[in-house]
Amino acid sequence: MRITTTVNGTEREVDDVWAGESLLYVLRERLGLPGAKNACEQGECGSCTVYLDGEPVCACLVAAGQANGRQVTTVEGLAEGERLHPVQEAFLETGAVQCGFCTPGLVVAAHDLLQRVSRPSDLEIREALAGNLCRCTGYEKILDAVRLAADRQAQG
Amino acid sequence: MDFLQPASWQEALELRAARPDAVPLAGGTDVMVELNFDRRRPGALLDLGRVPELRTWRTEDGCVRLGAGVPYARVIDELGKQLPGLAMAARTVGSPQIRIRGTVGGNLGSSSPAGDAHPPLLAAGAVVQAASAARGIREIPVAEFFTGVKRNALAPDELIGAVRVPVATGPQQFSKIGTRNAMVIAVSAFACALHPDRRAVGTGIGSVAPTPRRAADAEAFLAGELESAGLWESRGELPETLARAFAVRVAAAASPIDDVRGTAAYRLHSLSVMARRAVTWAWNDLREAA
Numbered sequence A: 001m002r003i004t005t006t007v008n009g010t011e012r013e014v015d016d017v018w019a020g021e022s023l024l025y026v027l028r029e030r031l032g033l034p035g036a037k038n039a040c041e042q043g044e045c046g047s048c049t050v051y052l053d054g055e056p057v058c059a060c061l062v063a064a065g066q067a068n069g070r071q072v073t074t075v076e077g078l079a080e081g082e083r084l085h086p087v088q089e090a091f092l093e094t095g096a097v098q099c100g101f102c103t104p105g106l107v108v109a110a111h112d113l114l115q116r117v118s119r120p121s122d123l124e125i126r127e128a129l130a131g132n133l134c135r136c137t138g139y140e141k142i143l144d145a146v147r148l149a150a151d152r153q154a155q156g
Numbered sequence B: 001m002d003f004l005q006p007a008s009w010q011e012a013l014e015l016r017a018a019r020p021d022a023v024p025l026a027g028g029t030d031v032m033v034e035l036n037f038d039r040r041r042p043g044a045l046l047d048l049g050r051v052p053e054l055r056t057w058r059t060e061d062g063c064v065r066l067g068a069g070v071p072y073a074r075v076i077d078e079l080g081k082q083l084p085g086l087a088m089a090a091r092t093v094g095s096p097q098i099r100i101r102g103t104v105g106g107n108l109g110s111s112s113p114a115g116d117a118h119p120p121l122l123a124a125g126a127v128v129q130a131a132s133a134a135r136g137i138r139e140i141p142v143a144e145f146f147t148g149v150k151r152n153a154l155a156p157d158e159l160i161g162a163v164r165v166p167v168a169t170g171p172q173q174f175s176k177i178g179t180r181n182a183m184v185i186a187v188s189a190f191a192c193a194l195h196p197d198r199r200a201v202g203t204g205i206g207s208v209a210p211t212p213r214r215a216a217d218a219e220a221f222l223a224g225e226l227e228s229a230g231l232w233e234s235r236g237e238l239p240e241t242l243a244r245a246f247a248v249r250v251a252a253a254a255s256p257i258d259d260v261r262g263t264a265a266y267r268l269h270s271l272s273v274m275a276r277r278a279v280t281w282a283w284n285d286l287r288e289a290a
Ligand SMILES: Cc1cc2nc3c(=O)[nH]c(=O)nc-3n(C[C@H](O)[C@H](O)[C@H](O)COP(=O)(O)OP(=O)(O)OC[C@H]3O[C@@H](n4cnc5c(N)ncnc54)[C@H](O)[C@@H]3O)c2cc1C
Pocket: A042, A043, A044, B023, B024, B025, B026, B027, B028, B029, B030, B031, B032, B033, B048, B068, B069, B092, B093, B094, B095, B098, B101, B102, B103, B104, B105, B106, B107, B108, B109, B110, B114, B115, B116, B117, B158, B159, B160, B161, B183, B184, B185, B186
């Protein structure tokens, strides 16, 4: 089947999509957007988190056909050209990135949190990132990154 | 494999009848895992995500008619007052990403003994509205809906349209034991609802039997004891001995197994501890409300 989806602001058409294919597969293998990662394919790790119509979802659990006619934003769509998004900057500065495999999903989840809550408490940060696993950092630096991004966002 | 995407409820029911080989798809949080791991290769997916009626809820005759496609995130945001037990259970499901996609209808469709929506639906006395193109709507009390491990009373040509849940008339509680706070399948779960208007108690137990079920003896026992002690009227303190005796009867309704998530003995123990605590919390809430 053919699906037409707006990805990072641009309408993309994809042909010969298999009915059981995931949105994650379409993004990575057909559209050349390897930002969202494929680690578990069962919703457990959050490394494939993308926005679907403005909501953070696991792309591995969305059937490609369900994204037909919808808006998808991936981690590639957060930066403005060469300028990283403040959440991305904060991850780099605080050392929240080690192997980097979890980073794209965490950046999208943190970006979503800071859009909804400008000054999240630690509990709110933990809750918002509960669906994203990181095997390297121990999460402390990730919490630092979100706090830093929130501070900067609050200062405008 | 075909991808069927009806735009209306009528069309969905017709496709369901015409394609017995199709698997309905709501939030995909169960179905997509099975597809990704090659555990299932249906002839078609029947995506219900474009059927607007399924994504709405409304109040009618003292019940919330909750469309099968309303995701947990919206149950939490919009129904905490009317359906507190279900909203509490919804808060414990998976992660934010899972709660945004996963639906109560999908939980019922999977009919897992560990499904978190089931205990509060049982405690509230909810009714599943199944529908088919040929026979229209059929109402199935949720206590009769689960027929075996991951099996339910739906006919092959039926879809779940909605679940009718009585609006809470008293406090409700939900408790779940797992290995950590986020992203856990319940090792055991307990829900209770106090119905002071008809002086009744509702319960639901999860992950401790082949299906989610009520602890009917425990319900009748507690309601009767509260009655004979005049507690429904006085709203006096719930005696600890009564809470314990209730918990023993809740555990007696279970028939758990040992598995990777926990032993049968641990399930029984944790269930009775949760029952005692949750019913005490609910009763204290009722006293405070008085
Ligand atoms: C990482 C992760 C964590 C999870 N954590 C929990 C948890 O904590 N607690 C919990 O209870 N569950 C949990 N689940 C399981 C799952 O999220 C729930 O069962 C959810 O309610 C399924 O809803 P869905 O809309 O995604 O269903 P889908 O996957 O779309 O469908 C599930 C089943 O229901 C059928 N179905 C769907 N809609 C209908 C309908 N209208 N009529 C008839 N049949 C229908 C489908 O054919 C399928 O058999 C988790 C899953 C994942 C991946």
